[in-house]
Amino acid sequence: MDSFGSDLSSGSSSGKIDPGTIMEQVKVQIAVANAQELLQRMTDKCFKKCIGKPGSTLDNSEQKCIAMCMDRYMDAWNTVSRAYNSRLQRERARI
Amino acid sequence: FSYFAFNNAEAAELQRLIAVEQQKAQFQAQVHNFTDVCWDKCMDKPSSKLDSRTETCLVSCVERFIDTTLTITNRFTQMVQKGAH
Numbered sequence: 001m002d003s004f005g006s007d008l009s010s011g012s013s014s015g016k017i018d019p020g021t022i023m024e025q026v027k028v029q030i031a032v033a034n035a036q037e038l039l040q041r042m043t044d045k046c047f048k049k050c051i052g053k054p055g056s057t058l059d060n061s062e063q064k065c066i067a068m069c070m071d072r073y074m075d076a077w078n079t080v081s082r083a084y085n086s087r088l089q090r091e092r093a094r095i
Numbered sequence: 096f097s098y099f100a101f102n103n104a105e106a107a108e109l110q111r112l113i114a115v116e117q118q119k120a121q122f123q124a125q126v127h128n129f130t131d132v133c134w135d136k137c138m139d140k141p142s143s144k145l146d147s148r149t150e151t152c153l154v155s156c157v158e159r160f161i162d163t164t165l166t167i168t169n170r171f172t173q174m175v176q177k178g179a180h
Contacts, residue, residue, distance in 0.1 A: 023113075026113060026116055030119070034120070034123050041130070045134055046141075049138075068142065069141040072142070072144075076138065076145065076153055079153045080126050080130045081126045083129075083153065084157055088122075
């Protein structure tokens with residue numbers, strides 16, 4: 001697991017944190033932030049699309065609309081991700 | 096008792112790995128922005144799947160948004176250069 005050697009440390013007694021652990025935490029934090037961003041934007045869009053005049057509860061059609069909207073939003077996100085990636089590849093190939 | 100007793104090589108490698116993750120995060124952030132804008136341009140009523148017309152619209156939207164960004168950047172650069180004379 002520790003690919004960086006331990007020539008400096010005398011094992012865990014030096015209190016040295018494994019870079020692998022740091023990278024894991026960095027990746028997790030980024031993933032969490034990404035999910036939060038996705039949910040916030042999705043909620044905004046789907047509320048606009050699905051809820052007309054706000055009633056006293058979310059009725060059945062509103063619930064169904066929200067579920068479909070979520071699926072479509074994620075489809076859209078994936079489509080955009082692929083399109084952006086393609087464009088980046090194309091631009092890099094020109095340089 | 097030092098938490099960060101990394102040597103130079105380890106620190107440099109860590110910096111490199113973090114830079115890679117940062118670049119990935121920047122890509123994700125852009126996808127969020129594009130999806131936001133292009134959803135408004137392309138989506139009608141939510142349906143049971145993404146039809147090909149909507150899919151095409153989303154792809155075109157991303158491409159044209161990037162083209163617009165480049166056009167604005169280039170023209171703005173020219174304007175600034177002209178203004179400097």
